[in-house]
Amino acid sequence: MSAEYTNGTPEQPERKTEYVEAEPLGRRERYENPTFLDPFEMGRQAIKHIRGGFGISGLVMLVIGLCLLFAPGRTLAFAAGLVAVGLLAGAVFRVLMGFFEKYVPGGWRVLSIIFGIMLGIAAIIMLRNLSASANVLFLIFTLGMGFSWVFEGIMALGESGFARSQGWAIAYGLISLLAGVTVLAVPAFSAASLIVFIGIMLVVSGLVSIIRAFTFGKAALHQLREEEAR
Template sequence: MSAESPAAKSAVNGVRTALGIGGVVSLVVGIIILVWPGHALTALTWLIALYAIVAGVVYAGLGIFSKVMGGWSRVGHIVLGVLFIIAGIIMFANLSTSTTLLLLFFGVFVGIVWIIEGIVALTTLGGAQSKAWSLFFAILSIIAGIILLFSPIMGTLVLVWLLGISLVVLGIVQIVRAFTFKG
């Protein structure tokens, strides 16, 4: 029978707590995404708009109050700050449109990345250990990218739905890990 030290028990309890909290957060966010995908995406847009305003205030403040920056650097920071603030205000004023534009941007961006990833995979076929799997990946990536480019908003909504499912599953697994973690 081995006696664990209080420090070891505390560390194990800390890990269990962290796993449990992470699992619950993942589960809740996943459920929110699945039940209210529109609200979850609007909330994300709201957070991005808030970030833009906060970042704008920080940049403008750096430009105004910095004692070590040169003149052009200060002007650049102030202009950047004002642009961030304006972008944040516009996003807040048009949350629905901003959410749609973010979905469109994300869908097009991911579609382009997948096409490029597929092309890069094709260029590595010569040195690939498994040419069949590399070719399959390349073709699948290029086709998925093209599909996403032709329907970026719908494709992004599917990706969001898959994210919600993943978060629910991972959250449940993490909660189970919290209860079964031995240290």
């Protein structure tokens, strides 16, 4: 009697290989990192809301940064007032997204609410102390901007999941962290140099945030359109 062997020998018969379908990368990352904003796990509306938030906040930062750099007669009180308005806008966006956006990770929603409340508190403290002495206002302005940027950077890096497809989110997070640490760690800033530095960093951060608004979820939206066309 003869036997046929396709991939093996009588001593070592062929082994059957079982193929198990791998779980999508985005889904695994979502479970491992509860703050990762994976557009492939969101609906169309959630993606549009996130993009809108990035775009509006980026535009606000860009306008405030340009005002700090080029507005005539700018003072520390003027800068603190403008920045406080920007922080309030960011606080409203973060809190609203945390409470009402159902199709984003729960961890991101919780951190977004907490961060939004912190931004709101910092903005209110700045606005209530615009008429304080220069030294007091300088301290409040420095601490408010420094810690806001640090937490913004942490949030952005968490949102990115450090995925290669989230390069702009990673860049935004690193820029925010660098700006925040610099403001907090460099005691030699004068009021004028602090205003210029914050203006430059707001312009850079605003531009990157606007780019995030155009790039976030682009592939996911394209995939949704293809599925709807079938």
